[in-house]
Amino acid sequence: MRTFKQYITGLFGGIKSLLSGLSVTWKELWIKKVTQQYPENRDTLVISDRFRAELVMSHDENNEHACTACGICEMNCPNGTIQVISKMTETEDGKKKKELDRYVYDLGMCTFCNLCVITCPSSAIKFTNHFENATFTRNKLVQQLNHEGSKLRAKKKEPISAQPVPKEKE
Ligand code: SF4
Numbered sequence: 567m568r569t570f571k572q573y574i575t576g577l578f579g580g581i582k583s584l585l586s587g588l589s590v591t592w593k594e595l596w597i598k599k600v601t602q603q604y605p606e607n608r609d610t611l612v613i614s615d616r617f618r619a620e621l622v623m624s625h626d627e628n629n630e631h632a633c634t635a636c637g638i639c640e641m642n643c644p645n646g647t648i649q650v651i652s653k654m655t656e657t658e659d660g661k662k663k664k665e666l667d668r669y670v671y672d673l674g675m676c677t678f679c680n681l682c683v684i685t686c687p688s689s690a691i692k693f694t695n696h697f698e699n700a701t702f703t704r705n706k707l708v709q710q711l712n713h714e715g716s717k718l719r720a721k722k723k724e725p726i727s728a729q730p731v732p733k734e735k736e
């Protein structure tokens with residue numbers, strides 16, 4: 567059975583604890599807000615340029631890329647995210663030449679370690695900070711990075727600076 571004194575002590579203890587909690591709420595009320603109201607703020611949202619969200623292959627205005635289908639990125643990828651599928655073609659002087667057929671990238675597998683980008687000898691691939699890649703099915707995350715009809719650029723050109731053509735999302 568609680569005594570009257572214990573009752574009063576408990577009551578004041580509760581009030582003190584309540585005021586202590588409310589003082590934190592009161593202070594937070596006047597502090598500058600940092601929470602981002604996404605997606606409402608999509609137009610003004612700033613994502614760091616270095617944020618790795620999606621691997622892309624750069625193509626220039628002639629639909630040419632820099633990938634020689636050497637397969638180094640595929641070998642260095644720790645979890646089989648990349649598949650470089652090549653084909654043999656014949657040049658005008660009758661020589662056989664290996665060319666990129668399909669560059670397949672599984673965004674759902676990628677750990678964004680960047681090993682593929684830093685080991686590519688041709689700087690053919692890079693990461694963009696485009697992060698809105700949610701889909702309802704995982705197989706939609708498997709993408710072909712070389713554009714339809716694209717080909718290897720002629721050697722000794724300037725590095726490709728053109729942005730990849732944005733892909734349509736679901
Ligand atoms: S992206 Fe680079 S490393 Fe990968 S196959 Fe093409 S040229 Fe080789």
Ligand code: SF4
Nearest residue numbers: 643676677679680682
């Ligand atoms: S970032 Fe890493 S995990 Fe992703 S494709 Fe490149 S090497 Fe593979």
